[in-house]
Amino acid sequence: xxxxxxxxxxxxxxxxxxxxxxxxxxxxxxxxxxxxxxxxxxxxxxxxxxxxxxxxxxxxxxxxxxxxxxxxxxxxxxxxxxxxxxxxxxxxxxxxxxxxxxxxxxxxxxxxxxxxxxxxxxxxxxxxxxxxxxxxxxxxxxxxxxxxxxxxxxxxxxxxxxxxxxxxxxxxxxxxxxxxxxxxxxxxxxxxxxxxxxxxxxxxxxxxxxxxxxxxxxxxxxxxxxxxxxxxxxxxxxxxxxxxxxxxxxxxxxxxxxxxxxxxxxxxxxxxxxxxxxxxxxxxxxxxxxxxxxxxxxxxxxxxxxxxxxxxxxxxxxxxxxxxxxxxxxxxxxxxx
Amino acid sequence: xxxxxxxxxxxxxxxxxxxxxxxxxxxxxxxxxxxxxxxxxxxxxxxxxxxxxxxxxxxxxxxxxxxxxxxxxxxxxxxxxxxxxxxxxxxxxxxxxxxxxxxxxxxxxxxxxxxxxxxxxxxxxxxxxxxxxxxxxxxxxxxxxxxxxxxxxxxxxxxxxxxxxxxxxxxxxxxxxxxxxxxxxxxxxxxxxxxxxxxxxxxxxxxxxxxxxxxxxxxxxxxxxxxxxxxxxxxxxxxxxxxxxxxxxxxxxxxxxxxxxxxxxxxxxxxxxxxxxxxxxxxxxxxxxxxxxxxxxxxxxxxxxxxxxxxxxxxxxxxxxxxxxxxxxxxxxxxxxxxxxxxxxxxxxxxxxxxxxxxxxxxxxxxxxxxxxxxxxxxxxxxxxxxxxxxxxxxxxxxxxxxxxxxxxxxxxxxxxxxxxxxxxxxx
Numbered sequence: 042x043x044x045x046x047x048x049x050x051x052x053x054x055x056x057x058x059x060x061x062x063x064x065x066x067x068x069x070x071x072x073x074x075x076x077x078x079x080x081x082x083x084x085x086x087x088x089x090x091x092x093x094x095x096x097x098x099x100x101x102x103x104x105x106x107x108x109x110x111x112x113x114x115x116x117x118x119x120x121x122x123x124x125x126x127x128x129x130x131x132x133x134x135x136x137x138x139x140x141x142x143x144x145x146x147x148x149x150x151x152x153x154x155x156x157x158x159x160x161x162x163x164x165x166x167x168x169x170x171x172x173x174x175x176x177x178x179x180x181x182x183x184x185x186x187x188x189x190x191x192x193x194x195x196x197x198x199x200x201x202x203x204x205x206x207x208x209x210x211x212x213x214x215x216x217x218x219x220x221x222x223x224x225x226x227x228x229x230x231x232x233x234x235x236x237x238x239x240x241x242x243x244x245x246x247x248x249x250x251x252x253x254x255x256x257x258x259x260x261x262x263x264x265x266x267x268x269x270x271x272x273x274x275x276x277x278x279x280x281x282x283x284x285x286x287x288x289x290x291x292x293x294x295x296x297x298x299x300x301x302x303x304x305x306x307x308x309x310x311x312x313x314x315x316x317x318x319x320x321x322x323x324x325x326x327x328x329x330x331x332x333x334x335x336x337x338x339x340x341x342x343x344x345x346x347x348x349x350x351x352x353x354x355x356x357x358x359x360x361x362x363x364x365x366x367x368x369x370x371x372x373x374x375x376x377x378x
Numbered sequence: 379x380x381x382x383x384x385x386x387x388x389x390x391x392x393x394x395x396x397x398x399x400x401x402x403x404x405x406x407x408x409x410x411x412x413x414x415x416x417x418x419x420x421x422x423x424x425x426x427x428x429x430x431x432x433x434x435x436x437x438x439x440x441x442x443x444x445x446x447x448x449x450x451x452x453x454x455x456x457x458x459x460x461x462x463x464x465x466x467x468x469x470x471x472x473x474x475x476x477x478x479x480x481x482x483x484x485x486x487x488x489x490x491x492x493x494x495x496x497x498x499x500x501x502x503x504x505x506x507x508x509x510x511x512x513x514x515x516x517x518x519x520x521x522x523x524x525x526x527x528x529x530x531x532x533x534x535x536x537x538x539x540x541x542x543x544x545x546x547x548x549x550x551x552x553x554x555x556x557x558x559x560x561x562x563x564x565x566x567x568x569x570x571x572x573x574x575x576x577x578x579x580x581x582x583x584x585x586x587x588x589x590x591x592x593x594x595x596x597x598x599x600x601x602x603x604x605x606x607x608x609x610x611x612x613x614x615x616x617x618x619x620x621x622x623x624x625x626x627x628x629x630x631x632x633x634x635x636x637x638x639x640x641x642x643x644x645x646x647x648x649x650x651x652x653x654x655x656x657x658x659x660x661x662x663x664x665x666x667x668x669x670x671x672x673x674x675x676x677x678x679x680x681x682x683x684x685x686x687x688x689x690x691x692x693x694x695x696x697x698x699x700x701x702x703x704x705x706x707x708x709x710x711x712x713x714x715x716x717x718x719x720x721x722x723x724x725x726x727x728x729x730x731x732x733x734x735x736x737x738x739x740x741x742x743x744x745x746x747x748x749x750x751x752x753x754x755x756x757x758x759x760x761x762x763x764x765x766x767x768x769x770x771x772x773x774x775x776x777x778x779x780x781x782x783x784x785x786x787x788x789x790x791x792x793x794x795x796x797x798x799x800x801x802x803x804x805x806x
Binding site for chain 1: 605791
């Protein structure tokens with residue numbers, strides 16, 4: 042197995058930037074044929090290119106549609122990887138991989154699944170937007186040795202917690218990873234995960250140290266559960282109210298719609314901010330709020346909002362007004378947004 | 379459960395032992411209820427039993443035909459092996475407990491160079507050798523008896539100085555009773571999984587056919603998401619020069635609707651063997667289904683895709699009976715429902731022909747998808763058209779993923795009918 046050179050990385054980035062799935066497949070095929078370690082290809086070539094795709098949307102350089110088209114190149118690369126993985130002689134066990142509801146980035150979980158396969162694990166990848174009911178079905182059907190959960194957006198954190206609960210109830214340990222967990226194990230620990238990983242290689246390594254069985258998780262504190270339930274229930278009405286009050290790019294002339302790309306960005310900012318509140322509560326990590334405020338500001342600034350910082354701040358205040366009846370949330374927003 | 383702290387009064391020690399027995403019994407039901415998977419349930423049980431209650435444990439469970447015994451346990455609980463039931467004939471103690479359900483307690487002669495009772499209780503050579511090396515004093519064999527049948531056995535070993543007391547045996551019998559109930563539920567669940575998997579495989583092709591000049595993608599979310607089966611079905615078969623796409627639904631959800639949906643799918647396949655023309659296929663399918671499913675409403679959309687020899691252009695003949703709405707997505711963002719002649723009878727078959735160029739897509743979406751209802755009302759054709767316009771030119775895979783996300787996000791956690799779409803893209 043050889044390492045991946047800079048030329049391969051650049052060539053793949055060019056394929057992604059050109060939305061050229063055939064070229065992307067070709068680059069990955071050549072790297073593997075030259076003896077590159079599949080996990081290095083995942084961690085050093087495909088994942089960094091996807092990070093750039095996300096940043097390009099955040100900077101307003103690409104639309105959501107272009108983002109999807111670029112991700113197709115990475116999915117084609119994953120196909121090329123899958124086709125070239127040898128069947129290991131001895132299986133180490135079975136891993137069930139999934140993304141929680143509201144998490145639509147299927148690529149990371151697909152790549153981690155391939156990394157695990159390359160290390161000798163059997164895998165079943167359920168993909169994106171999986172409901173707890175569906176996950177439970179596969180937990181009972183397969184009886185896996187581990188559940189691996191990928192979560193890159195804070196919106197997926199509540200269902201990720203339910204995935205961890207469902208797995209632990211069946212005695213199955215969990216490995217979690219993805220941008221929603223931040224840069225260390227704090228959020229993963231708070232959610233009750235057995236292990237946290239920051240890369241495909243880390244996830245494979247974590248599997249080796251998992252216990253055979255884990256105990257069921259205790260339920261969340263009553264007051265926390267009540268606030269989370271209220272947040273979930275009121276989210277549609279809060280979104281409508283916030284959309285009416287928060288006008289980051291100015292309201293514009295009456296009856297004139299924002300361009301789709303700006304409307305998408307505003308909607309994303311509102312939704313992500315409310316999800317950040319739930320995630321911060323659930324993980325007991327207020328950093329999720331500060332990170333979201335910075336992200337909102339960056340999204341607005343990249344789309345020409347000259348008062349991005351002020352509007353990001355204002356969004357936190359508006360959410361705070363809506364949620365002031367909830368003491369845990371109120372305390373978090375007051376000090377950490 | 380005879381371990382004790384030196385100097386501890388006898389009464390306290392006995393009380394502590396009784397408490398541990400009682401805790402073990404109550405924990406067995408709770409712990410095993412967490413999983414309906416046989417292996418995970420057994421692992422939980424073995425984890426509870428060893429090393430405190432027993433030094434070594436082995437569990438055997440009959441397969442659904444009653445011909446083989448799956449064996450779990452020993453020193454490495456991850457291991458799984460099996461033996462034929464016929465091999466039990468030479469193991470008198472094990473055979474007795476499997477036939478009568480009666481507990482067998484064997485006192486093994488530890489000073490004897492070859493402990494003998496294990497030969498009659500452990501039905502696997504490797505595991506038997508492993509058990510003998512532990513030099514056990516007592517071997518306890520328990521039947522897994524539940525709902526009137528013996529479904530397996532449990533063997534527990536203890537070393538010298540802590541043989542099984544009468545109370546230990548009673549506790550072990552209660553553990554076995556509770557474990558048997560949980561494991562029998564897991565066996566029933568496994569049988570259901572096998573059934574639903576077979577139904578699921580009959581509703582959709584395992585994978586879409588590879589047609590070099592075309593690109594296919596599909597999305598499917600059953601109303602009963604945990605079953606993956608329902609009244610909607612799709613199919614794709616043939617080659618790029620003559621490819622058949624089928625999208626259909628029968629009224630109803632889950633297991634109840636699945637047999638009719640499977641029958642409809644198979645009828646289309648059979649009809650298409652004689653002619654690929656939409657009028658022939660829909661006509662023959664209706665003739666086949668009418669006597670079989672007289673009271674079942676079947677919505678069908680059948681598309682025959684014929685790619686031009688050089689690629690980059692295809693002729694699609696579409697036949698429809700019912701309310702499915704095929705949508706044509708042009709590369710430039712021009713999106714429109716396929717126009718069919720107006721008919722007096724809305725359920726009569728109707729036909730259309732469209733010509734598509736490189737990058738154009740045809741979307742066959744189920745009525746359940748269009749009727750998906752979230753907090754803002756029904757998803758509807760207008761949202762579908764708007765989404766298709768945004769993703770025009772991106773390809774079938776991207777559109778299928780985006781559509782699934784858009785509908786599920788729109789639902790915002792609310793329940794839904796079967797959601798299905800089949801997409802073909804020309805000239806990729």
